[in-house]
Structures are given as C-alpha cells and as structure tokens.
Amino acid sequence: MTIDCADPYALAGFWVEALEGTLGADDNPGDEMAVVESAGASLLFIRVPEGKSVKNRIHLDLQPQDRGRDEEVERLVALGATVLEDHRRPDGKGWVTLSDPEGNELCVERSRAEKAATGDA
The missing domain is CATH 3.10.180.10 (2,3-Dihydroxybiphenyl 1,2-Dioxygenase, domain 1)
Structure with a gap:
C-alpha cells in the first residue's frame, strides 16, 4: 500500500510504532520515500507536494x-x-x-x- 504524504520519514516513524514494524534500513530523514514492514502489511510513504484535502477512500x-x-x-x-x-x-x-x-x-x-x-x- 502506498501513502502520499509531506514527510515520509516522520510519517513512517508513526506507522512503525503503530504497527510495531520496522523502518527500511536505508530510510533517512529528508528521503523522498520510506518503507514500513510489519507482519500484516508493507506500507510505502512517498513525498508529494499537495496536502490531504478530503477523506481517504481507503x-x-x-x-x-x-x-x-x-x-x-x-x-x-x-x-x-x-x-x-x-x-x-x-x-x-x-x-x-x-x-x-x-x-x-x-x-x-x-x-x-x-x-x-x-x-x-
């Protein structure tokens, strides 16, 4: 699952804790993307310029x-x-x-x- 966001590393940090998962070994602050792996999901966070404006459809x-x-x-x-x-x-x-x-x-x-x-x- 891919999630658009403003700060991939920071948001991935929240989800690492939420899912009790792990952050990709090569993910660092300022990167354009970050990956969270957990037993139940793999989430990819990608930096986009626009902010969230409506309710998520998923x-x-x-x-x-x-x-x-x-x-x-x-x-x-x-x-x-x-x-x-x-x-x-x-x-x-x-x-x-x-x-x-x-x-x-x-x-x-x-x-x-x-x-x-x-x-x-």
Whole structure:
C-alpha cells in the first residue's frame, strides 16, 4: 500500500510504532520515500507536494492482538494520532476512527478476545 504524504520519514516513524514494524534500513530523514514492514502489511510513504484535502477512500482497520481496543486507541493517541469519531457503544462493541499525524484516517476495532467475549468472533 502506498501513502502520499509531506514527510515520509516522520510519517513512517508513526506507522512503525503503530504497527510495531520496522523502518527500511536505508530510510533517512529528508528521503523522498520510506518503507514500513510489519507482519500484516508493507506500507510505502512517498513525498508529494499537495496536502490531504478530503477523506481517504481507503484506510487501515487495526485489530490489536495483545491489548484491547481502548488500550490501542490510547497508545496511538500517545504516538500522535487524533480521535476523529468515537463509535464505541455501551455494550462494548464498536470502533474508533483516528487520523495519523498527517490526517490519514484509520480505525481501531475490538481485539479477537473482545469480540469473542460478546459472541462476535
């Protein structure tokens, strides 16, 4: 997946932490592109001159594996994400829509364990 952005290295740094992945060995600040590898995805960040202007037509949904949805939202916000819409429901179901540091949308859904606890696995 390729993501247009203003600062490939900085945005890749956010996603390295978000996906608990690795940054390409030859990626450096100021580069025109950067790569993030993780168990579930390979993301290529490419510098473009224009900024983001509308909602993404495609986005990542993250399902935490070793923590709950709410813990994952807190972790990503601490890394620089912003909560855009909170779709969590009182019964524990739902998701949260965030934006990464450059405004690209992503969602955090419930973990498998959380889904199993409500019979939604």
